[in-house]
Amino acid sequence: MEDFHVVVAIDFGTVDSGFAFAHKESPEKSETYNACDSLGAKALVEFQEDAESSDDDDNNQLSRPVELFKLHLLNLKDEDKPWLPPELDYKQAIKDYLTEMRKLVQERLSSRWSSIKFPNQVKIPPHTIRIMRECAYKAGLLNELNSNNLEFITEPEAAALHCLSVVKEHNLKPGDSFCVVDCGDGTVDITIHKLLEKNGLGEITERISYPCGSTFLDKEFLKFIGEKVGMHALSNFKKNHYKQIQYLVQEFFCRKIKFDFNGKQSEWKTIKLNLMKYCSSLQEYVTGDRTTEMENAEWIIKIDFTSVKEMFDPVVNKILELISDQLKASKENCSAMFLVGGFAESAYLLNKVKDSFRFQVKEICVPTLPITAVVRGGLHYGLNLNTVKTRVLKWTFGIEAAREWISGKDKKKRRSPDGLIYTFECLAKRGSQVDVNRPFSKIFNPVRANQKAVAFKIFYTPNVGGKFCDDPGMKYIKTLHINIPDIHLGRDRPINFELTFGQLECKASAYNNRTGKLYKEIYFDMEE
Incomplete structure (x- = not known):
């Protein structure tokens, strides 16, 4: 990792965004800003001024602002996606948004520390990681596309990290579980976490995200x-x-x-x-x-x-349904529930949540500064990368594996021209609680004695089971290609294939199981 002096956390919101920063030598002196994008809030202010003056010269699409484009990152139907002008791609909108954010961040940092070189000495922990990384690079937040100075954390985890600062007020102790309901403008994200020793954080339920924000x-x-x-x-x-x-x-x-x-x-x-x-x-x-x-x-x-x-009720009732689903999914009693995000300031929402779950959760509250919970949690994460200890997998991961087709056991249609059958070999199941950076591995051997290369095709599925890579819901991620030149060993060339789950990125690695030597490794996004 490059040497850095300042951590900047960016909350990329659906309507509003914010950022916070702190010097790593004095993290307690953090600063937080609500940075509504100049393409959004500023434009709406101008629109209000026009409306007040009864200016009707706005009856064309060119004067309409681009809003809610973050929702294009979600798996929504086309008719549910926010409007964009035909000539504007949502990735370009995100890039433009982050460019304005970068200018504002750079301005604030320069006024605070004139000696800081942006972005060289700045670490930025800001749905689809690959797209966001690409947009951040094009917006000038990174010098290199694959720079290690960019870290990702989910909004629910960031919000949970912020809530760690208030757990003592509610008598939570290591081993207790708490629910975080992040009620944003566009989406509502809900997770249940466990408080670990030394303020560590463990995720114990698969996070739920649904577009039902304010x-x-x-x-x-x-x-x-x-x-x-x-x-x-x-x-x-x-x-x-x-x-x-x-x-x-x-x-x-x-x-x-x-x-x-x-x-x-x-x-x-x-x-x-x-x-x-x-x-x-x-x-x-x-x-x-x-x-x-x-x-x-x-x-x-x-x-x-x-x-x-x-x-209110159609929106609030959906949130109540999501909370109920999470509490049912947890095998542990929930000691507290924290509502964060802009919608958390709704008195009606808070009252309904308290009325609905007062017998299941002892403490239900809105912590101080709920709107900035995500960005403050992101800053905490950037300064303490090892805080999040466990995660719950949203997908089942595995690879395409080949073996000899067996007559009478395997279906004829599955037999390849060279007499093989290709199956889905599961390495990690959806819903599993995994330690961050813990590898899942299996040993594989080449199918043919004279084989000089192996291709590990990686797939994921929302289903906990899966037999073949063309099963419904199965999606291809990437292929790890390796060379295995020692054909004199025949099929006796065991390969240790590993999947290692980080915060939001996953690493696929292949090792020579005889020597321990790394053949090759690649990275991919767990949120793709």
């Missing part, structure tokens, strides 16, 4: 408006006047409802929404009976308690 509340709010003015009218209005839609969501829904609603009917007062104040051009798109109804109401919509609750 931005989905915005969609429910717009759905409510669409039911009043007509969904077709709202869709056309949004297409042609995106500034006004964003102004409505940000200035009205977020400020007056989203973070104030606590689910207590006695404390809620019906709110009147004057659509002409926020969406002056909307009436042009409303037709038929809807026009008469809205004109009679003077374009004012009353939002009562039931309406708001119906906006």
Whole structure:
């Protein structure tokens, strides 16, 4: 690893992003910044100013901001992916985003330590690792694509590391388990961890990630408006006047409802929404009976308690379902639950979680600074890389193995032209709790006595079992090619093949089992 002096943690969020940094010689003096991307939040502020001045010259796609592009990293259906202009690839959007982030980080570091050379002396621990590494390199965060100065950690693990700073307040001790519910803007990530000796962290359940963050509340709010003015009218209005839609969501829904609603009917007062104040051009798109109804109401919509609750419940109930699934998956009692992320500040969400799980989890709370939990945890990880001790595999890993086809035992269609059958040889099963950097290995011999090379084709699957590499759900990762020139030994040339699981990257290695000499090793992303 290159010599570094400063650790910078970047939380690449769906809506907002942040970063924190600290000098490794004085890690307690860390600094944290909420770094909303200039392509996002800044643009929306400008849109609000335009909307307030009733500027309607926004009825084309060129004036629409690029938002939520991080969700393109998820395995979503095309119709569920956020809009992007045809000429913009999501990787380019991420690269541009990180370029702006790099400029801001560099500015802050230079003002703090003028002698620090960026990125040479800076270590950056920021879904798909390969894509993020490539984008970070193109954005100028790295000097080399495969630089060791870039580390990855999952958001749930980073959030859990931040929660380690508050476990003493809740009387947690080594051996106790705690659940972290990271409620972001786009996704909600849930894991259960065990507190180990010396503030070590162990993952004991397979992490769950689902797109049901706070931005989905915005969609429910717009759905409510669409039911009043007509969904077709709202869709056309949004297409042609995106500034006004964003102004409505940000200035009205977020400020007056989203973070104030606590689910207590006695404390809620019906709110009147004057659509002409926020969406002056909307009436042009409303037709038929809807026009008469809205004109009679003077374009004012009353939002009562039931309406708001119906906006929240589809999103909140999905989060409750995810939490329930995680608690059921854990074989250990959960001593505490921490809600972090921007949506964790929702009083309604916290109250619902407490009501639903108060008999299963003793302590349920929102720690200090929940919004910056991920970036602060990332900083902690960058300064203490050995903190995370165990992980739970999300996939079953193995290789394609060949052996002689056996008549009467194997299916005829599986027989290759050279008389072999190719099967899936499992090395590590999904759901296994593994020590970080612990190798899983098996001994293999060449199939033919005169074989001079071996190809280890690596596959993964969400299934715990698998017989063949063309089974449903099976996906190819990479191939490790090695040369084995000692053909005078025939098939008596044992090869030790290993898979070693790091934090988020995996190493495949092949050794000469006679001499212990390494043939070759390659790396791949566990999150691909």
